Amino acid sequence: MRSLIPGRVAASTARHLFLIAVAVAFVFPLVWIVISSFTPSAELTSDPLGVLPDSATLEHYRTVITELGFLTNLRNSVLISLASTAITIVLATLAAHGVVRFFPRVGRRLTRILIATYMFPPILLAVPYATIMIKLNLVNTYTSLILAYLSFTLPYAIWMLVGFYQTVPLEIEESAAVDGAGKLRIFARISTPIVAPGIAATAVYTFINCFNEFLYALLFISSTEKMPVAVALYSITGAEVLDWGAMMAASALVVVPSVLFFMSIQKYIAGGLTEGAGK
Amino acid sequence: MSSITVNRPPAPTDPSPRRRTVTGLWRRLARADKVGVAFVLPSMVAVIGLLIYPVLSSVYYSLTDQNLLRRDHEIVWLDNFRTLITNADFWSAFGTSIRWTAGSIAGQLLLGLLLALCLDKVRRFSGLYRVLLIVPWAFPPIIIGFGWQWILDDVYGFLPNLLTALGITTENVSPLADPATVFWAVLGINIWFGAPLFMVNILAALKTIPKEQFEAALMDGANAWQQFSFITLRHIRNVIGLLVILRIIWVFNNFELLFLLTGGGPGNLTTTLPIFAYRTGWGLHQLGMASAITVLLLVFLLLMARIAFAALNYWEREDS
Numbered sequence: 315m316r317s318l319i320p321g322r323v324a325a326s327t328a329r330h331l332f333l334i335a336v337a338v339a340f341v342f343p344l345v346w347i348v349i350s351s352f353t354p355s356a357e358l359t360s361d362p363l364g365v366l367p368d369s370a371t372l373e374h375y376r377t378v379i380t381e382l383g384f385l386t387n388l389r390n391s392v393l394i395s396l397a398s399t400a401i402t403i404v405l406a407t408l409a410a411h412g413v414v415r416f417f418p419r420v421g422r423r424l425t426r427i428l429i430a431t432y433m434f435p436p437i438l439l440a441v442p443y444a445t446i447m448i449k450l451n452l453v454n455t456y457t458s459l460i461l462a463y464l465s466f467t468l469p470y471a472i473w474m475l476v477g478f479y480q481t482v483p484l485e486i487e488e489s490a491a492v493d494g495a496g497k498l499r500i501f502a503r504i505s506t507p508i509v510a511p512g513i514a515a516t517a518v519y520t521f522i523n524c525f526n527e528f529l530y531a532l533l534f535i536s537s538t539e540k541m542p543v544a545v546a547l548y549s550i551t552g553a554e555v556l557d558w559g560a561m562m563a564a565s566a567l568v569v570v571p572s573v574l575f576f577m578s579i580q581k582y583i584a585g586g587l588t589e590g591a592g593k
Numbered sequence: 594m595s596s597i598t599v600n601r602p603p604a605p606t607d608p609s610p611r612r613r614t615v616t617g618l619w620r621r622l623a624r625a626d627k628v629g630v631a632f633v634l635p636s637m638v639a640v641i642g643l644l645i646y647p648v649l650s651s652v653y654y655s656l657t658d659q660n661l662l663r664r665d666h667e668i669v670w671l672d673n674f675r676t677l678i679t680n681a682d683f684w685s686a687f688g689t690s691i692r693w694t695a696g697s698i699a700g701q702l703l704l705g706l707l708l709a710l711c712l713d714k715v716r717r718f719s720g721l722y723r724v725l726l727i728v729p730w731a732f733p734p735i736i737i738g739f740g741w742q743w744i745l746d747d748v749y750g751f752l753p754n755l756l757t758a759l760g761i762t763t764e765n766v767s768p769l770a771d772p773a774t775v776f777w778a779v780l781g782i783n784i785w786f787g788a789p790l791f792m793v794n795i796l797a798a799l800k801t802i803p804k805e806q807f808e809a810a811l812m813d814g815a816n817a818w819q820q821f822s823f824i825t826l827r828h829i830r831n832v833i834g835l836l837v838i839l840r841i842i843w844v845f846n847n848f849e850l851l852f853l854l855t856g857g858g859p860g861n862l863t864t865t866l867p868i869f870a871y872r873t874g875w876g877l878h879q880l881g882m883a884s885a886i887t888v889l890l891l892v893f894l895l896l897m898a899r900i901a902f903a904a905l906n907y908w909e910r911e912d913s
Contacts, residue, residue: 336726337722341728343729346751362754429839438887440874543735562740
C-alpha cells in the first residue's frame with residue numbers, strides 16, 4: 315500500500331536507477347576483460363567498441379599457457395599461497411583460542427592492535443626484509459615470500475579468528491575439562507571444529523591476499539621460473555609489443571577465480587567493524 | 594598489504610580502554626597461565642620477528658648510508674633526513690600522497706555511503722545488487738592495472754573510443770598518460786575499487802539501527818534530513834570513523850595500485866611516498882635513504898592516527 319504514494323514510487327525508482335547505473339559501471343571492467351580475452355586480435359584492433367566478437371577464439375588462452383609459461387607461475391603462486399595459508403591458520407587458530415580463553419582483555423583491544431600493525435607500511439618492512447633475504451640467501455626462493463606474507467596475513471587472521479572463537483560457549487569447554495580433556499585436546503577436538511566454517515573463510519581470505527600480493531614478489535623474485543602470477547604478468551608488460559588479447563586472457567584467468575572465491579566468503583564479509591567501533 | 598578486508602562476527606568491546614606498558618605486559622605474561630602463553634607464543638614470536646624487529650631495523654637503516662649492492666654501511670646519523678627535507682621531489686611525493694589519499698577516501702566514503710543508504714531501502718534485487726557491487730573489491734592490483742590500462746588505452750581502449758564516437762571528444766583521450774587528467778583517472782579507479790568496502794560495512798551498521806527510533810522521529814514531525822542527521826548518522830559515525838582511519842592508512846601505504854596503473858608517471862605526477870621510496874631504494878640503490886622516507890611515512894601516519902583516535906574516543910564517550 316505504501317508504494318502507491320507517488321513520492322515513494324519516485325524515490326524507489328531513483329534508488330533502483332542509481333544502483334543499476336553504479337552496478338553496471340562496477341562490473342564493466344570484469345565483463346570487458348572476459349569479452350576481450352575471447353576476441354580475436356584482429357577484431358580487438360579494428361573494432362574497439364565491438365561488444366561481442368564475430369567469432370570467439372581461444373588463441374589468447376593458448377598463447378598465455380603455451381608461450382608465456384603461465385602454468386608454471388600459477389603453480390608457484392598456488393604453492394606459496396598454500397604454504398602461507400597453512401602456517402597462518404595453524405599459528406592463528408592457536409593464538410586466537412589462547413587469546414579468547416586466557417587473555418580476554420587483550421582480545422577486547424584486538425581491533426586497535428590490528429590497526430597498529432596495519433600502520434607499518436609494507437614498503438618500510440621491505441627494506442629490512444630485502445637485506446635479511448640477501449644475507450640468508452633467500453632471494454628467489456618461495457621461503458622469502460612465505461615469510462614476508464605472514465607479516466600481513468597473521469595479524470588479520472588472528473583478529474578474524476578471535477571473533478569466531480569468542481562464539482564458542484565456555485560451558486562446552488568446561489564440561490570437556492571436567493571429563494578430563496587436556497587444554498590442547500579441548501582446543502583441537504572441541505573449539506576448533508565448532509568454528510570450522512570461520513576458519514575456512516579465514517583461510518580463503520588469506521589465500522586470496524597471498525595470491526594477489528605484488529610488492530614483495532617484485533622485490534624478492536627475479537627468476538621467471540620462481541615468479542608468482544602477479545609479477546610474471548607485470549614482467550610481460552616490458553615486452554616490445556603489447557599483446558592485449560593475451561594480457562586479458564591472463565587477467566581473466568586470475569580475476570575470475572578471485573571474484574568467485576570472494577563471493578564464496580561473502581557471508582562473512584557482512585557484519586563487521588560495527589562492534590569494533592565501540593558501538 | 595592486503596587489498597581486501599573481511600570482517601569477523603560481533604565481539605564484546607572494552608568500555609574503558611586503558612593504556613598498558615610493555616613491562617606491564619611482560620609481568621602479566623609471566624603471571625599468566627603457562628599453557629595460555631604456549632598458545633599465543635608462536636604468533637607473538639612471528640609478529641615480533643616480522644613486524645617489530647623490521648621497524649626498529651628500518652629506523653636504524655635510516656641513519657645509515659646502506660646501499661642495496663653493498664653489505665657494509667656507515668652511520669650518517671640524520672644526514673638522510675636533512676637531504677630529504679630540502680629535496681623538492683620528496684615534498685612533491687608527500688603532497689601527491691596527501692591529495693591521493695584525501696581524494697580517494699572522500700570519494701569512496703561518499704559513494705559507499707550513498708550505495709549503502711539505497712541498498713538499505715530497496716527490497717527487490719538487493720542481493721543481486723550487493724553481489725555485483727562488491728566485484729571491484731575482488732580485483733587483484735595487477736588486474737586493476739591491466740584492466741583499466743586496456744579500457745583507457747588511447748588507441749584501442751573502449752572508453753576513449755566511446756567518448757569520440759559519442760562526439761564528446763574530437764580525438765581519443767589518453768586519461769592515464771595525459772598530465773591534465775591522470776590524477777582524476779587514478780582517483781576514479783581507486784574510488785571504483787574502494788567504495789564497495791565502505792558500502793558493505795556501512796550497510797551492516799545501518800541494519801543495526803532500531804527501526805522504532807525512526808517511527809518515533811516521524812511522530813515528532815522530523816523530516817528526512819533530520820532523521821538522517823540525528824538518527825542514521827549518529828549510529829553509523831563510529832563505524833565510518835574506524836573505516837576512514839583504516840582506509841586512510843591503507844591508501845597512504847599502498848604501493849601497487851599507482852605503480853601498476855601509471856608507474857608513478859607521467860613524470861612524477863602520481864609518485865606517492867611509497868613509490869618514491871621504491872625508486873630511491875631499488876632504482877637508485879639507496880636503501881638507507883629509502884628507509885628514511887618510509888620512517889617519515891610511518892611517523893606521519895602515527896601522528897594522524899593519534900588525532901583520529903582522539904576523535905573516535907570522544908564520540909564513544911558522548912554515546913555512552
